[in-house]
Amino acid sequence: TQLLEQSPQFLSIQEGENLTVYCNSSSVFSSLQWYRQEPGEGPVLLVTVVTGGEVKKLKRLTFQFGDARKDSSLHITAAQPGDTGLYLCAGDNTDKLIFGTGTRLQVFP
Amino acid sequence: EPEVTQTPSHQVTQMGQEVILRCVPISNHLYFYWYRQILGQKVEFLVSFYNNEISEKSEIFDDQFSVERPDGSNFTLKIRSTKLEDSAMYFCASSEAWVLGDTQYFGPGTRLTVL
Numbered sequence: 001t002q003l004l005e006q007s008p009q010f011l012s013i014q015e016g017e018n019l020t021v022y023c024n025s026s027s028v029f030s031s032l033q034w035y036r037q038e039p040g041e042g043p044v045l046l047v048t049v050v051t052g053g054e055v056k057k058l059k060r061l062t063f064q065f066g067d068a069r070k071d072s073s074l075h076i077t078a079a080q081p082g083d084t085g086l087y088l089c090a091g092d093n094t095d096k097l098i099f100g101t102g103t104r105l106q107v108f109p
Numbered sequence: 110e111p112e113v114t115q116t117p118s119h120q121v122t123q124m125g126q127e128v129i130l131r132c133v134p135i136s137n138h139l140y141f142y143w144y145r146q147i148l149g150q151k152v153e154f155l156v157s158f159y160n161n162e163i164s165e166k167s168e169i170f171d172d173q174f175s176v177e178r179p180d181g182s183n184f185t186l187k188i189r190s191t192k193l194e195d196s197a198m199y200f201c202a203s204s205e206a207w208v209l210g211d212t213q214y215f216g217p218g219t220r221l222t223v224l
Binding site for chain 1: 113140142144151152153154157159164165167198200202212213214215216217218220
């Protein structure tokens, strides 16, 4: 069974701080997607990384796919209260996505 | 921007009743999926559907579940005899194709409450 573990599970920080969320697996994935989910809503795609070692930037968010395509990280620079939410990584496995355990981020003003 | 839509947003039913959850995928997408998320737990894959047949299904997707694409736009999930443990958010997703790195777009979900 493929599993994706995210760490930390919860993160509370002050506005302006930097943070990194990790997504780790013992399995190799063809690609990995990061989603953000608000309470009571569906996951919204942030980015898809495909190539080992790939780095993608989305404004203050930087995503990296590990060289071996088993892990990924999300780094947020100068976090803002609007970044508050549940961040999910998901690895693709043929016809389905395997979701991570999630990181709940709270950014205080 | 095209989006996946789901109805109803909230469904309350009695244990043992049948429910049908409806989804309208993005119009040019060919692959369709159902996921569920029990409160406080992670999103879990239920089933994928392509070319009018199931591509893959998880252990959760037992004989009580079925999916159908009754027309050119709707994609439905039916639970024949609901159980208390079926209470969850159910998300529909669609993707244009299943190629490397192709993206699945999720609907807003249907909250199913089984009493």
